[in-house]
Amino acid sequence: MPYITHGTRRWLALTVWAAGLLLFLLLGLWNLNGSRRDAENRLISEAGHLASQLAALLSLPAWELDELTARTIVMAVMEDDRIYAVKVQTRQGMLEGQRRNYQWEPVPWDDEIAENTVQGMNPLKMEGRTIGSVEVYLSPRLSAEEQGMVARREGWRFALAALFCTGALLLLLWHWGDMARLRRLLASKTDAALAGDNDSAPDRIVLGLSAPATDGAEAPAAEARPAASPVNPSLGRNFQCKHANAWGITAGLFRQSFAHAPELLSRLYADGEVAGLCHLGRMLELAAPCLGAVGLEEAARHMQAALNDPQCETAALAVEACARALEDVLAALGGEK
Numbered sequence: 115m116p117y118i119t120h121g122t123r124r125w126l127a128l129t130v131w132a133a134g135l136l137l138f139l140l141l142g143l144w145n146l147n148g149s150r151r152d153a154e155n156r157l158i159s160e161a162g163h164l165a166s167q168l169a170a171l172l173s174l175p176a177w178e179l180d181e182l183t184a185r186t187i188v189m190a191v192m193e194d195d196r197i198y199a200v201k202v203q204t205r206q207g208m209l210e211g212q213r214r215n216y217q218w219e220p221v222p223w224d225d226e227i228a229e230n231t232v233q234g235m236n237p238l239k240m241e242g243r244t245i246g247s248v249e250v251y252l253s254p255r256l257s258a259e260e261q262g263m264v265a266r267r268e269g270w271r272f273a274l275a276a277l278f279c280t281g282a283l284l285l286l287l288w289h290w291g292d293m294a295r296l297r298r299l300l301a302s303k304t305d306a307a308l309a310g311d312n313d314s315a316p317d318r319i320v321l322g323l324s325a326p327a328t329d330g331a332e333a334p335a336a337e338a339r340p341a342a343s344p345v346n347p348s349l350g351r352n353f354q355c356k357h358a359n360a361w362g363i364t365a366g367l368f369r370q371s372f373a374h375a376p377e378l379l380s381r382l383y384a385d386g387e388v389a390g391l392c393h394l395g396r397m398l399e400l401a402a403p404c405l406g407a408v409g410l411e412e413a414a415r416h417m418q419a420a421l422n423d424p425q426c427e428t429a430a431l432a433v434e435a436c437a438r439a440l441e442d443v444l445a446a447l448g449g450e451k
Contacts, residue, residue, distance in 0.1 A: 188200045233251050
């Protein structure tokens, strides 16, 4: 018997779970559609049966078929709330007709049917001769309420089935140890995120440049890093302090990273990209102290404050000042040897 790996077993369980939910959903829809068709067929049958009964009642030889008799019988039939309208018509024209208004009260027939109804028709005979017809219109309101109850019942049934299948799946995954593995993975992700949030600002890299360092405040955190780490910020800062020519590398990286930033600032402001401008200003604010560009740092900070203030009317001037300060820094770096 071939060995089934943990991954294959897990995907097989998920497939069976999804197939079970789909099966219960299809069964619920099938029952709902079957109930709707049965209700429609029952309504059509009842409309025809009521039309036949009314025609038989109107054709009794006990009374003469006239307008008063037809109205009395029709008004008695309209006591049934299922009936939306009744129309009795002879060869001479309509003898009597009643329909319901928006308050569900009988009103004289006016050839207007404002609801979706089911029609039942039966010929009106007198002494073996067809003298007219009887039409009965039934409203599907009651059947719609029944369909709503059926839909709620099927919804609860599907919810209970889904809860049972999900519980069985979770129990199976717990038995296989996948839940413990997932819990450990989430715990490691959370610890890594917390460790990243607790890192000091000088250890964060923006466009390949180190943020400004605080004098001696971050050395213990940097030294606490594992020795096997491929990057040691403390050693990098010590190297820059001991070798003056290392500043040229930082300047070159800044010039290469922000060479097109002045045009980008203007384009972002023209397009109304406030979020992009603030992000770029934040990067300039962090990178400028690495070069000693105090003016650029202040201009970037002022630009962010102006953009984040809805009442500020000098945002364009702040963006222009930041772009001009950046151009001055880039020009100064270009002249450095």
